[in-house]
Amino acid sequence: MKYPLKTLAASIAMLTALPALAQNLGANRVAFDAQAVAKASAAKEPAGLRTAALLGLRTLINDLSKDVPAGTLPDGFPFDINDLSELKTAELGLGFEVYSAHPQTMLAGGRPFDQMLMGTGIWNFVVMVDKHPVALLELEKVLGKWQVNGAGGSKLAQDVYASTQNHAGKNAFRFVRIYQATADFLEVKDMEGKPRFAPLLAARQSLRTFNTGAETQLANPQDLLPSLQQAVRSHLDRFGK
Secondary structure: OOOOOHHHHHHHHHOOOOOOOOOOOOOOOOOHHHHHHHHHHHOOOOOHHHHHHHHHHHHHHHHHHOOOOOOOOOOOOOOOOOHHHHHHHHHHEEEEEEEEOOOOHHOOOOOHHHHHOOOEEEEEEEEEEEEEEEEEEEEEEOOEEEEEEEEEEEHHHHHHHHHHHHHEEEEEEEEEEEHHOOOOEEEEEOOOOOOEEOOOHHHHHHHOOOOOOOOOEEEEEOOOOHHHHHHHHHHHHHHHH
16 A cells, blocks of 8 residues: 655655654753744645645545554554544644755855755645644645645654754744755754754754754754755765756
8 A cells, every 4th residue: 555755755764763852952942832833834824725735634534544444554554643543633733835955056055055945835734633743744736736745754743843842933944855865954043043954854864964862953054054965966976866
């Protein structure tokens, strides 16, 4: 049984063990206001997107109910649940667009990394069950209509959820995926309004810049770019695209 989600590919290693997030982040931590972050994030959502996402989620759950026998879950099931019946209470949490940067733009440099980022038009929603993140639902606009690409990435959903509480203030965040570097980040603002990047699971595993232990670091754009450029260059040398 397949649950396609093309931009949440297995190469991102989202279904591997999730390192514990720091509980005491000291000066790195930004005062978290869940309601403010949710409001700021929702304000960025295109009209009709959340409605389409909710409809897509219900359709997906109905389809799964037909395909998956009661009391069983197949290997690789895209939601972090114990039983399919739990999805009856599933809701949509934070929604966010995926931002990225063109590899040649990154390699050329010449401007801050945060200014290289552009929206991809791909959106994800954190799927919540009993206030617990269980998956990501991905949507993309095709021929003028929002459609669901698939669902999965339970570990990444949990990572995003926890990282917003650890780092995102009232100005919310931007989700950044550098495909050629196999790295995801949350771009947040520090107390002075300057951009900082919190590495998510894939970045902590793929980039040597960050440790993979309990402490989650925040990186300055100028410190982050060299390691990303190296990873992108290695990818292009290997795959040519």
